[in-house]
Amino acid sequence: MLLTAQPRLRPLPPATAERLATVRTGVDEARLRRHVERLDAPRGRYHAAPAMTRAESYVAGELERAGWRVDRREFTVPGDSLAGVNLLAEPPTEEGTHPRRPTVLIGAHLDTVPGSPGADDNASGVACLLELARILPELGLARHVRLAVFDEEETGLHGSRALAGELGTLGRPAAVVVFECIGFYSALPGSQVLPSGAGLVYPGQRRRIRQRGWRGDWTLVAYRQSAGRLARLFAECLTQLAGPGTALLARDALDLRLAGPLLRRYLPSTEHFARSDHQPFWDIGVPAIQITDTADFRNPYYHQPSDTPDTLDYRRIADIAAATAVSLAGLGIS
Numbered sequence: 148m149l150l151t152a153q154p155r156l157r158p159l160p161p162a163t164a165e166r167l168a169t170v171r172t173g174v175d176e177a178r179l180r181r182h183v184e185r186l187d188a189p190r191g192r193y194h195a196a197p198a199m200t201r202a203e204s205y206v207a208g209e210l211e212r213a214g215w216r217v218d219r220r221e222f223t224v225p226g227d228s229l230a231g232v233n234l235l236a237e238p239p240t241e242e243g244t245h246p247r248r249p250t251v252l253i254g255a256h257l258d259t260v261p262g263s264p265g266a267d268d269n270a271s272g273v274a275c276l277l278e279l280a281r282i283l284p285e286l287g288l289a290r291h292v293r294l295a296v297f298d299e300e301e302t303g304l305h306g307s308r309a310l311a312g313e314l315g316t317l318g319r320p321a322a323v324v325v326f327e328c329i330g331f332y333s334a335l336p337g338s339q340v341l342p343s344g345a346g347l348v349y350p351g352q353r354r355r356i357r358q359r360g361w362r363g364d365w366t367l368v369a370y371r372q373s374a375g376r377l378a379r380l381f382a383e384c385l386t387q388l389a390g391p392g393t394a395l396l397a398r399d400a401l402d403l404r405l406a407g408p409l410l411r412r413y414l415p416s417t418e419h420f421a422r423s424d425h426q427p428f429w430d431i432g433v434p435a436i437q438i439t440d441t442a443d444f445r446n447p448y449y450h451q452p453s454d455t456p457d458t459l460d461y462r463r464i465a466d467i468a469a470a471t472a473v474s475l476a477g478l479g480i481s
Contacts, residue, residue, distance in 0.1 A: 151403070152351045153396045154379050159387050163473065167384055171469040173282055176461040179468075182209070182274035183330075183456045186257075187264045192229055192299065194261040202257055206273060206296055207234055213280040214239035215294065222309035224299055233306045234296035235317075236280065238289040250291045251480055253279060253471070254307065255326040256300030256424055266456045267446055269300070271464055272326030278468045286472060291480045293320070297424050307424035311431055322377050322478070323435035327423040329467055330459035331446040332364050339363035340444050348400045355392060363445035365393045366438060366467065369425070371402040374434035380477040381436065384470035389463065399429070438467060 159167065186206075190199040207217045215236035222231050234257075255272030259265030276294055283289040297306035307325075314320070333339075339361045346353040359365070366385060370378035375398070382394035421429075422442075428435040443449040448458055
């Protein structure tokens with residue numbers, strides 16, 4: 148389908164490539180692993196409340212250590228008296244100045260399913276967020292950014308829905324970036340599968356995956372057209388770091404004005420695009436991208452006790468952090 152074809156990725160200008168290489172040298176893979184290891188336990192308000200409290204405290208402490216101001220924003224899960232908590236981090240500001248209205252929100256969810264320590268899902272995304280909290284101020288890219296750590300993603304995207312509902316007060320971002328399962332990669336042929344019918348909607352992307360021997364060694368960027376430029380900039384940066392073919396873009400088929408309703412009705416697999424915290428922002432028309440390793444379509448440890456820190460590729464998580472930072476610079480965030 149023409150409108151779901153991957154946009155052409157262009158080589159980075161030399162100055163951007165040089166900046167990207169410099170940023171990447173400052174991303175600490177060992178620190179990323181330490182973050183994931185500190186979060187290595189099932190965590191959730193319902194099934195593992197003490198571990199969730201410890202994880203929340205650790206993440207808030209790391210954000211504050213990096214100079215961000217952290218606001219615990221409670222919300223009520225619909226139909227339940229239990230309160231969830233989103234962490235919203237405001238950028239560091241110089242004394243006597245006022246922060247400008249942020250233009251990008253970057254988020255990842257902290258909770259896991261029962262019984263899984265959730266290294267990939269989603270300590271990998273939270274670790275990337277924490278590394279960005281450290282490097283963005285050093286790059287002069289923090290003052291137009293907010294960082295969000297979502298709660299209750301696994302029970303129905305409740306945290307991101309609550310935060311999306313607060314944008315009238317907080318200010319509507321120009322774009323949202325969501326990290327969801329970004330750490331598992333495999334060079335084994337046949338390690339990647341696709342949802343049923345995906346090849347009908349994304350024939351070009353399927354061809355690229357087939358040409359790579361169905362290896363799960365690439366990162367998916369899911370987007371809607373309103374965030375097309377950001378998706379392409381990120382993919383170009385990641386490709387520069389990780390190599391050709393390591394970033395795959397897929398426009399949400401339901402974003403197609405005419406074909407979307409038909410695809411929703413006759414191809415239920417298109418709903419896989421709605422499985423994470425970018426969806427509530429899509430629902431209210433905010434440009435958003437999801438960055439993911441495709442979760443259960445690749446990772447055999449997904450939602451299992453075996454989703455542990457030793458299964459992740461910290462080099463690729465570091466590449467994603469650097470690519471995110473430089474793609475924000477390409478948007479004019481400074």
